Amino acid sequence: MRNGFQSLLTMLSKHDGDTYRHVMRVAGLAQIWAASCMADQPEKRLVFILGCCMHDIGKLRIRGDILRKRGKLENDEWLEMKSHPSFGIELLFEHQIMHHPLLEVVMYHHERWDGKGYPVGLSGYEIPELARMCSIADAFDAMTTDRVYKRGISIDEAKRELLAQAGAQFDEYYVKQFLELPSGLLQHTPQIGLKGLLQEASRYFQ
Numbered sequence: 323m324r325n326g327f328q329s330l331l332t333m334l335s336k337h338d339g340d341t342y343r344h345v346m347r348v349a350g351l352a353q354i355w356a357a358s359c360m361a362d363q364p365e366k367r368l369v370f371i372l373g374c375c376m377h378d379i380g381k382l383r384i385r386g387d388i389l390r391k392r393g394k395l396e397n398d399e400w401l402e403m404k405s406h407p408s409f410g411i412e413l414l415f416e417h418q419i420m421h422h423p424l425l426e427v428v429m430y431h432h433e434r435w436d437g438k439g440y441p442v443g444l445s446g447y448e449i450p451e452l453a454r455m456c457s458i459a460d461a462f463d464a465m466t467t468d469r470v471y472k473r474g475i476s477i478d479e480a481k482r483e484l485l486a487q488a489g490a491q492f493d494e495y496y497v498k499q500f501l502e503l504p505s506g507l508l509q510h511t512p513q514i515g516l517k518g519l520l521q522e523a524s525r526y527f528q
Contacts (some may be wrong), residue, residue, distance in 0.1 A: 324456070325417075326414075326417030326418055326419050327372065327375070327376070327417075327419065327520055327523065328516075329417060330376065330379050330382070330413060330414075330417055331345075331375065331379075333382055333443075334382055334528060335379070335425050335526075336499060337381070337382050337386065338386060338389045338426060340390070340469060341378050341381050341387070341389060344378065344463060344464070344467065345374065345375055345376070345377060345378050345379070346376065346482040346491070346513070346514065347463045347467070347511055348374045348375075348456070348459045348460050349371050349372075349374040349375040349514045350368050350404055350509055350511035350513060350514050351374070351458055351462065351463065352371045352373075352374040352455075352456070352509070353371050353458040353512070354396070354507050354511065354512070355370075355455065355459065355499075355500060356370050356371060356500075358503065359499060360506075362449055365526050366423075366436055366521075368519065368522055368523060368526060369421065369423045369427070369452060370427070370452050370456070371425050371519060372424055372456065372519075372523060373423070373424045373426075373427025373428065373453075373456060373457060373461060373462075374456050375514070375516075376410065376414065376424065376427070376428050377410070377427055377428055377431045377456055378406060378410070379410045379413055379414070379428065380405070380406035380407055380408065380409030380410030380411070380412075380413060380428070380485070381406045381409075382409070382413060383405075383406070383409040383412075383413070384395055384402060384403060384405075384406055384409070385402070386500060388403060395528060402479075404432075404440050404441060405431070405438065406454070407428060407429050407431065407432060407440075407441050408429070408441055410429070411425055411428060415491065419440050419527075421527050423450070426450040426452065426453050427452050427453050427456050428440075429441070429453070429483075430444060430449055430453035431453075431456045431460055432455050432457065433445075433449045433453065433457070434490070434491045434492075434495075435449070435489060435490060435491060435492055435493055436455070436489075436490050436491065439491075444467070446492075448520070449493075454492070454493045454496055455493075455496050455500075457491075457492060458484065458492050458493075458496055458497060458500050459500070460479050461483075461484065461487075461491070461492070462484065462508070464478070465480040465483060466480045476507050477482075477505055477508055478479055478521060481501055484497050484501065485497060485501070491506050502524060506520060
């Protein structure tokens with residue numbers, strides 16, 4: 323399994339550097355968050371961080387011109403983009419990564435609290451807990467980072483947007499928990515220790 327994680331991340335870094343850097347930042351946010359609320363749950367903490375590492379791995383099967391497009395996606399391009407959670411599950415299975423809670427993060431991180439997300443349309447507590455948390459870290463990084471198609475917004479603006487979407491896009495409880503994290507850490511997210519995480523994963527996941 324450890325080699326599977328490393329292989330997939332290496333492929334992602336070559337396929338689309340922006341997506342690779344994004345998942346690493348989201349995993350860094352997950353590491354900060356987990357340190358404050360999962361300190362006594364090492365396996366859950368590990369699953370959350372690694373799930374965030376893998377949440378966009380399905381974009382390996384999305385064409386680069388779609389990932390890097392500056393303008394609005396056409397309908398067929400958006401349909402392809404929305405397939406990345408399912409593609410992610412396929413890739414994880416192909417690399418012998420079958421830990422169910424981790425797969426849930428990859429599959430359901432674009433579901434919404436109000437049921438208007440994808441790929442299934444789950445709502446509320448139907449969405450697995452770690453996927454609900456990942457969606458918040460994912461959105462926060464997407465909002466605050468410059469991409470080829472948009473400029474990032476400030477930390478404070480992103481916080482206000484998360485609050486505005488609490489109870490609609492996001493689980494309100496976890497939005498409030500995320501926003502209690504120190505602003506300095508949110509602005510300068512430490513890099514994750516990937517080697518150590520993968521060594522830890524080899525002990526928990528067979």
